[in-house]
Amino acid sequence: MATLLPPPKRVKVYHGIPEPEQEQPKPSPNIVVQFVAENDGQAIAPAVNLPSNVARDALEALVNNIRKKDDDDDAIPFSFYVTLPADAATPSNAPTRIVISKSIESDVLNHPSHAFTQEDLLVVHCSPQSVFKVRPATRCSSTLSGHTSPILCASFSPTGTLLATGSGDTHARLWDLNTETPSHVLKGHTGWVLCVEWEPRERKLATGGHDGHVRLWDPKTGKAIGDVMKGHSKWITSLAWEPAHINSASPRLASSSKDGTVRVWSVATRRLEYALGGHTASVNVVKWGGGGKGRRGILYTASSDRTVRVWDANGGKQLHVLKDHAHWVTTLTLNTDFVLRTGPFDHTNKRPSDDAEAQSLALARYEALLVTTPELLITGSDDHTLFLWSLFGSSSGDKPRPLSRLTGHQRQIAHVAFSPDGRWAASAGWDGAIRLWDASIRPGDDQGGRNRFVATLRGHVGAVYRLAWSADSRMVVSASRDSSVKIWDLKTYKLKVDLPGHTDEVYCVDFVADKVVSGGRDRTIKIWKH
Secondary structure, three states: OOOOOOOOOOOOEEOOEEOOOOOOOOOOOEEEEEEEEOOOOOEOOOOEEEEOOOEHHHHHHHHHHHHOOOOOOOOOOEEEEEEOOOOOOOOOOOOOEEEOOOEHHHHHHOOOOOOOOOOOEEEEEEEEOOOOOOOOOOEEEEEEOOOOOOEEEEEEOOOOOEEEEEEOOOEEEEEEOOOOEEEEEEEOOOOOEEEEEEOOOOOOEEEEEOOOOEEEEOOOOOOEOOOOEOOOOOOEEEEEEOOOOOOOOOOOEEEEEOOOOEEEEEOOOOEEEEEEOOOOOOEEEEEEEOOOOOOOOEEEEEEOOOOEEEEEOOOOOEEEEEOOOOOOEEEEEEOOHHHHHHOOOOOOOOOOOOHHHHHHHHHHHHHHHOOOOOOOEEEEEOOOOEEEEOOOOOOOOOOOOOOEEEOOOOOOEEEEEEOOOOOEEEEEEOOOOEEEEEOOOOOOHHHOOOOOEEEEEOOOOOOEEEEEEOOOOOEEEEEEOOOOEEEEEOOOOEEEEEEOOOOOOEEEEEEEOOEEEEEEOOOOEEEEEO
């Protein structure tokens, strides 16, 4: 019997043209991957052979399975990146790392630099993110009016339950964030209120004004505490409290002024302890740091005389003068800013019962941050540059020199801020750009010169005045001249949420828990929530 063959397959024809044959997808090559910890560069596990198209989420699950010691360990979110080799053909100001956002194949092997091939041993750095996650604000929950002039400064209390604002109407105001209603009006200044600063225990609020006076307030009653502190001959530019891990019972207060001096006050007596007079022009910023383990407090001051000076907070002895900037130094940040500002309070909402417990909790938080890095300093200037310093990480007696010079802004630096975990820094400029920097310390960094630029966040069409980080270091919020507030995602380096609503320039912004507050020239406070 003859074998019957099936009829030939009919060719599909579209308007007289045969259907093109579909190309088969190319198989993804396998690569050898070595996962290493970001902080010390130690291998997490032996090298593994993986398909290069494994998704980023699958890499995170793999690393969590490797590091788990028992079934009760919670999964930790990680970010992954590969460092470009020094001889990679990239511009001098290009990012030095490739962040894995989709897969190794799409982000690394197909990178424009062509620095890696499937035959290479790929060293993937694993950066653990915060163990808690802050939800991004997406809506305006309240618009609070009351100030009759532009709002110049705003600050959440360390626990995030209160908000203090200062305005050109000579008043400071307190707001209850639980009910999102006004709490107290603080009357006493005779000029603009230029800065507000909370004591780390949240028992007092300090304000500084255009009248050159410093005032203390009780946030529970809204009443002034004692006499006004007079001595400055020009307006107050910034305030800084003594950290809770150094003095929890009765912390001192430092104030900087346009008159070129810094004054340290005893809060208990409202008397001047000493004045720092080394600067020859306006002191724009004062910060009170710990200086690292074993130190009893350090004052950092930045001035329009183009210098940054470092002082021993016990007596005011000058320790260092940093003269690398070529123009006014207008902003300054420490990698310990967040833990110093919040003192004994963390995301668990535990409240200390007394001063001793508060000091112990604050010290534990401070030292936990310094396990892998010393206290670092970043200064920003009108010369369009920033410098990263590690003043107490090397042997004493060495002349301080910056770890890195951070360039790329096209106009003056308006603000710079460290992330709460101390790994990142974000800078805002009058050029409308926000630039993200890698502020981590690695072996050999004391030789200087490492490129730390990570990404540029673009979206504002006006100068960016102020930045604030979320407590989990995953997001940064910006306030701009273009009347908008924007939240940026540090996983993708892109805009996460646009918060329009202000009708004029936004001068100040702050971030606590999942709330963002903003204020500016339209004289209203806006509270944004998830």
